[in-house]
Amino acid sequence: MPKIVYIEANGQRHEADVETGMSVMQGALNFGIPGIDGDCGGACACATCHVYVAAGETRPVPPISDAEKAMLAFALDVTPESRLSCQIEVGPDLDGLEVRLPTAQK
Amino acid sequence: MTETVIVLGAGQAAAQLVLSLRQGGFRGRVAVYGDEADPPYQRPPLSKAYLRGEMPASRLALRAPALYARQEIEIVPGARATKIDRVARKVSFDGRADESYDRLALCLGSRPRPIPIPCACPDALLYLRSRADADALRDRIASSRDVVILGAGYLGLEIAASLVDRVRSVMVLETATTVLARVAGRTIAAHFEAVHRRHGVGIQLGVSAMRIAAGADGRAVVHASDGTAYPADIVVAAIGGVANDQIARDAGLDCDGGILIDARGLTSDERIVAAGDCAVMRPAAGARALRVESVGNAIEQAKAAAATLCGGEYAADPLAWFWSDQFDLKLQTVGIPDRTAAEIVVGDLAADRFAVCYVRDGRLVAVDAVNLPECLIEAKRLIRSSEPFDETNMRNVAAGAAARAPATGSGR
Helix, strand or coil: CCEEEEECCCCCEEEEECCCCCEHHHHHHHHCCCCCCCCCCCCCCCCCCEEEECCCCCCCCCCCCHHHHHHHCCCCCCCCCEEEHHHCECCHHHCCEEEECCCCCC | CCCEEEEECCCHHHHHHHHHHHHCCCCCEEEEECCCCCCCECCHHHHCCCCCCCCCHHHCECCCHHHHHHCCEEEECCCCEEEEECCCCEEEECCEEEEECCEEEECCCEEECCCCCCECCHHHEECCCCHHHHHHHHHHHCCCCEEEEECCCHHHHHHHHHHCCCCCEEEEEECCCCCCCCCCCHHHHHHHHHHHHHCCCEEEECCCEEEEEECCCCCEEEEECCCCEEEECEEEECCCEEECCHHHHHCCCCECCCEEECCCCECCCCCEEECHHHEEECCCCCCCCCCCCCHHHHHHHHHHHHHHHCCCCCCCCCCCEEEEEECCEEEEEEECCCCCCEEEEEEECCCCEEEEEEEECCEEEEEEEECCCHHHHHHHHHHHCCCCCCHHHHHHHHHHHHHCCCCCCCCC
């Protein structure tokens, strides 16, 4: 199973095995990662699953959609590295992906 | 220190409440008793992607079962509570031993409002609330040609949108003179009605189903108040929900269309909290109790209740939010739309990219945004502030949305 690394704002790292086809958000919920709420269940409707993916990331993270761009404006502390983790589907080629969490979701 | 928290119900509110309990440092026993077969799962997809077979059952779970196990949260499915004894502080169940509690959390949800008409074909009459309901509906769709849906609220319309390309005909009957009569303004209602008709959904407004008869061909026939008869392989009733508060009323808790709670989630018994669809915030003197059925409401009330059980406080976000996906329309709502408010439309109706601003006494009270989340940000800020509504500013936000550079700025 692909491994996703979640890094809390305080630096705490969590490595979680996430089933292929699940989103990075669902992986975090299933692992109980603090700081990802995912209130809408991945419908791209709440912006409570905000993460940062490093600009230099070489794994093929799916591109950002217009809907995601628009919803991201709801999140706090948005940067060019911001993504909604419900929109990132996990596959073998994302194995080892690191996502950093913001300090607050709301 | 509280030792045992028993949670009745295993939906969105229950899942949030128990996880928030552990996050809040509660170390006692936590056990969740739900009357369905599954651990807590998402209900919104049941009328959308799951109903269409585009989402596997494994994706419905709110959290992986292993998470509850790691957090030492007992999830007990198939357990129907029958009685709360507030003096002895125990709960009785159908076919299992009583459970004692120190604190009790009621997350009992709601159930579909039953249609108050005679039905000679009970097998053809379906409701949609649980995963089992959705599975039953999916099974029946495969062999159905004509579907009649009673009720043009969000649920009825979502079901219509999900099914219209799967069957020969979908007909929605609605007693009110518009769709979404209780939940959206006239602009949204007219727009959604037009989009549904364009996709082939039949909509009959201002008529009530009077009875469901058995037709000569073995199918059901819905007889409407205007004299029309609608043959149907299945009839789906979606005329709203009713709080599951019977067990609380039997126990003598204050209820008024739901279990009455305060801002901390406490019921009229200080050992018992409630959250989600089954609960209703005790209204201010003279105001009407308003029960809200939404994911956001369940989450906020559950967090408040969990904080109370942990001896702390959580300031729940009072701003309601909802979403509905129908065809290519992604509707997002903040606040409670109200037909007594003025409706100001910004954006482009023809392009399905617009927002309806509900304004009363110069203040913004709610926004319905269709494929235009940008307007929600400004709306949230405005509703929370006491600033007057600025129509020009909102028009600029809508106009700028298409051209807006992605994901920059403070985003606040």
